[in-house]
Amino acid sequence: MLKRELDVALEAARCAGEKILEVYAKDFSVLYKLDQSPVTEADVLANHVILDILEKNFPDDGFLSEEVVDDASRFIKKRCWIIDPLDGTKEFIKKNGEFSVSIGLVEDNRVILGVIYIPVRGRFYYAVRGEGAYRVEDGGVPVKLSVSSRIKPFNLLVSRSHPSQKTLSLQKIHAKDILSVTEMGSAIKGCLIAEGLYDVYYNFGHSMKWDTCAMECIVQEAGGIMRRLDHKAIDYNEEDTHNYGFYIINRIENEMDISKFG
Numbered sequence: 001m002l003k004r005e006l007d008v009a010l011e012a013a014r015c016a017g018e019k020i021l022e023v024y025a026k027d028f029s030v031l032y033k034l035d036q037s038p039v040t041e042a043d044v045l046a047n048h049v050i051l052d053i054l055e056k057n058f059p060d061d062g063f064l065s066e067e068v069v070d071d072a073s074r075f076i077k078k079r080c081w082i083i084d085p086l087d088g089t090k091e092f093i094k095k096n097g098e099f100s101v102s103i104g105l106v107e108d109n110r111v112i113l114g115v116i117y118i119p120v121r122g123r124f125y126y127a128v129r130g131e132g133a134y135r136v137e138d139g140g141v142p143v144k145l146s147v148s149s150r151i152k153p154f155n156l157l158v159s160r161s162h163p164s165q166k167t168l169s170l171q172k173i174h175a176k177d178i179l180s181v182t183e184m185g186s187a188i189k190g191c192l193i194a195e196g197l198y199d200v201y202y203n204f205g206h207s208m209k210w211d212t213c214a215m216e217c218i219v220q221e222a223g224g225i226m227r228r229l230d231h232k233a234i235d236y237n238e239e240d241t242h243n244y245g246f247y248i249i250n251r252i253e254n255e256m257d258i259s260k261f262g
Contacts, residue, residue: 002113002128005058005105009115010124012053013101014138016046016085017119020092020101024119030093038089043067046085046101054081054103061105066210070241079107082236084210087116088186090161097121098160098185104213109237114217116187125191127221133194145195145222147250153179154199154254157192160185166204166258174256190215190248194222199250202258204229207243209236215248225249229258 023042030038047067054063058081062074065083074080081103086092088099097120105113112129125145127133134142153176158167160183171181182198192198212226212234219226228234229245249255 001131002105005113006115006126006128008053008057009103009105009113010117010126012050013103013115013117013124015053016049016101017117019045019049020086020099021119024092024095038093039067040086040089040092042092043086043089047083050083050085050101050103054083064209064241066208072239075237079105080236081105082210082213084187084208084214087211088161088188091185094161096160096185098188100186100188102187102210102214104210104215104217106213106236109235111213111217111220111236114214114221116191116214116218118188118191125194125218127218129217129221131221133218133221135191135195145218147193147219147222147224148196148199149251150179150199151251151253152177154250155180155182155197157182157184157189157198157201159183159189159203159205162205164204167202169260170202170256170258173260177254177256187211187215190219190226193224193248193250194218196222196250200254200256201248202229202245202256203243203247204245207246209234209241209243212243212246219248223250225252225255 062077062080084102091098101117116125122138133145136142
């Protein structure tokens with residue numbers, strides 16, 4: 001049981017969401033990091049709120065966040081919180097609502113807890129390893145999630161702000177297997193597969209450990225499959241914080257052949 005950890009993570013995500021919406025409601029400036037990824041006041045404020053709450057409650061844990069330089073101290077800790085204070089900054093800038101707060105907890109290189117909060121909807125997705133995945137609105141009753149049983153043709157999700165030629169090639173090669181294609185931003189994609197609305201997502205591009213950590217727990221606890229493109233588990237305990245592609249599928253039968261361009 002990780003009741004305290006879950007309660008604190010939910011509260012941290014909610015508080016971060018409040019700060020994000022305060023910035024969202026006004027004009028804000030956009031800066032760019034060395035890798036040309038955008039960052040806003042909302043990213044920074046949300047990061048501060050989340051770390052303040054988590055560090056006060058779990059001072060012995062390690063932390064890895066998008067908005068903090070990784071000092072490697074996490075490697076001497078038994079557990080590590082992996083945080084994306086504002087996942088989908090490009091969607092936030094576009095003001096299309098498709099952004100979220102992601103908080104995951106890793107122990108012995110296994111994701112044991114995941115919380116994703118969508119501020120504009122007041123909606124949480126969360127999971128604890130071995131206890132299932134759930135969706136709940138602020139103040140509502142949790143609904144247990146389960147991936148769909150659909151097998152080809154399936155509903156495919158693709159990234160809204162990170163288009164990929166490989167994704168287009170995938171759609172062309174497997175056109176007969178695809179029922180629909182929908183664009184979506186941030187870790188919301190994994191949540192929508194977890195609740196059975198969509199079935200497949202392949203990422204061939206740039207993503208980081210904080211983009212996938214919380215989402216992985218939710219997907220897997222809902223019965224889905226999330227792996228690197230080489231079918232191995234994502235390693236959250238390595239120095240390199242990048243992911244080099246991954247996929248999410250509801251059923252093993254919907255795995256697609258990417259050998260021609262993967």
